[in-house]
Amino acid sequence: MRAPWGRMQGIRPNKPLYRWLDAGLSLTEALGKMQDTYGVSTTKLALLRQVAEHEYPLLTSLPPRAVSIYVGIPFCPSRCLYCSFPSHSLRELGQERQRFVSALLHEIAVVGGYLQQYEFSVDTVYVGGGTPTALAASDLACILRALQRELPRPWREFTVEAGRPETLTEEHLAVLTKAGVERISINPQTRQQKTLELIGRHHSYQDIEAAVARSRDQFSTLNMDLILGLPGEGLAEMQASVEWVQNLRPENITLHMFSPKRASRFTGEQNDWQEMLPSAELATHMVEATSESLRQAGYDPYYLYRQRNILGGQENVGWTLPGHACRYNTLMISERQHILGLGGGAVSKFINNDGTLVSQTNARDVRVYIKRVEQHIASKMKLLAERSE
Ligand SMILES: C[S@@+](CC[C@H](N)C(=O)[O-])C[C@H]1O[C@@H](n2cnc3c(N)ncnc32)[C@H](O)[C@@H]1O
Numbered sequence: 202m203r204a205p206w207g208r209m210q211g212i213r214p215n216k217p218l219y220r221w222l223d224a225g226l227s228l229t230e231a232l233g234k235m236q237d238t239y240g241v242s243t244t245k246l247a248l249l250r251q252v253a254e255h256e257y258p259l260l261t262s263l264p265p266r267a268v269s270i271y272v273g274i275p276f277c278p279s280r281c282l283y284c285s286f287p288s289h290s291l292r293e294l295g296q297e298r299q300r301f302v303s304a305l306l307h308e309i310a311v312v313g314g315y316l317q318q319y320e321f322s323v324d325t326v327y328v329g330g331g332t333p334t335a336l337a338a339s340d341l342a343c344i345l346r347a348l349q350r351e352l353p354r355p356w357r358e359f360t361v362e363a364g365r366p367e368t369l370t371e372e373h374l375a376v377l378t379k380a381g382v383e384r385i386s387i388n389p390q391t392r393q394q395k396t397l398e399l400i401g402r403h404h405s406y407q408d409i410e411a412a413v414a415r416s417r418d419q420f421s422t423l424n425m426d427l428i429l430g431l432p433g434e435g436l437a438e439m440q441a442s443v444e445w446v447q448n449l450r451p452e453n454i455t456l457h458m459f460s461p462k463r464a465s466r467f468t469g470e471q472n473d474w475q476e477m478l479p480s481a482e483l484a485t486h487m488v489e490a491t492s493e494s495l496r497q498a499g500y501d502p503y504y505l506y507r508q509r510n511i512l513g514g515q516e517n518v519g520w521t522l523p524g525h526a527c528r529y530n531t532l533m534i535s536e537r538q539h540i541l542g543l544g545g546g547a548v549s550k551f552i553n554n555d556g557t558l559v560s561q562t563n564a565r566d567v568r569v570y571i572k573r574v575e576q577h578i579a580s581k582m583k584l585l586a587e588r589s590e
């Protein structure tokens with residue numbers, strides 16, 4: 202089977218494309234270069250064109266001296282089979298939540314003070330993880346209040362992930378709306394009960410429907426994540442999940458293609474699971490079928506990225522109804538604005554004048570993060586200061 206992205210190894214196909222646009226090529230010329238240089242397929246060139254038409258104008262009109270903020274909350278109700286993100290199950294390290302919150306409040310206060318003093322603005326704020334709503338509602342309220350109090354304002358976007366529906370209680374919802382959160386994510390991954398159990402998510406698709414119903418009117422944008430090619434699923438199961446999500450009409454749907462990660466439980470148990478994954482051909486059919494279905498339902502692709510071992514050499518794509526694209530997602534993938542990562546396992550990215558990048562990562566283990574928070578703050582401030590004289 203022909204590789205959909207040809208010889209392209211990178212996980213951000215839009216990077217070389219935008220460099221050619223920066224050099225003055227038209228979009229058609231730059232896409233032609235993608236084809237000649239990497240052998241990218243015509244289907245993926247059409248996808249790239251749509252994404253670039255959304256992203257490039259945004260990236261060429263970024264506000265000066267602006268940063269975006271990512272806050273990592275490294276706790277989840279349980280650990281999913283495929284997960285490699287910095288997160289601990291509540292059963293394993295839930296007792297560290299209080300100390301984590303104190304360390305994070307300190308990090309927010311110091312970084313916020315620095316941004317105020319040196320007159321930076323904050324473009325977008327994204328609270329992810331992990332599962333931010335796995336914290337007690339009162340702790341989440343403290344964190345959101347601290348962000349509003351300490352960071353320069355106004356922001357263009359404020360997002361909080363509520364990935365696992367069982368964590369989104371009425372109390373959490375009230376905290377989010379009171380803090381002025383505009384966008385949330387509730388992530389089903391699949392509608393299939395059998396798969397949900399297999400991947401270790403202790404919720405049902407009805408729990409997702411109930412969480413969506415509870416929150417629907419309170420936020421301008423709801424995002425829902427799905428994974429294509431989960432172990433044991435074929436085209437029919439996956440299509441049923443996509444149609445079900447489409448009918449719930451979230452403003453954003455993010456379609457991930459399954460990607461075995463080194464640090465996940467899946468890879469540790471690979472012998473058992475490998476044969477339950479779709480072939481590259483089936484993965485391609487899945488992407489084609491779901492993309493068509495989303496287009497028909499009025500969604501457009503607005504950002505994309507790839508993973509190293511992604512099934513069928515495909516990609517992950519964020520789809521949006523008109524006017525709801527997530528600005529933070531574009532900023533984070535395109536690496537053209539400084540991103541300050543606060544909290545457990547959060548990654549900061551600093552952009553050099555020549556467009557290259559330096560990153561800094563907070564400790565993934567929450568106990569180490571708590572111990573090293575001062576070091577994490579100091580290295581971030583130094584890296585930012587060096588790039589903004
Ligand atoms: C940063 S994760 C965290 C979101 C949230 N904690 C959750 O799981 O509901 C964002 C999304 O990446 C996707 N994802 C995570 N691990 C994956 C994997 N190994 N392969 C494909 N997609 C994955 C899932 O759809 C997940 O919702």
Ligand code: SF4
Pocket residue numbers: 276277279280281284285286288330331332364365
């Ligand atoms: S809920 Fe998300 S972050 Fe948490 S274990 Fe599952 S995939 Fe990982």
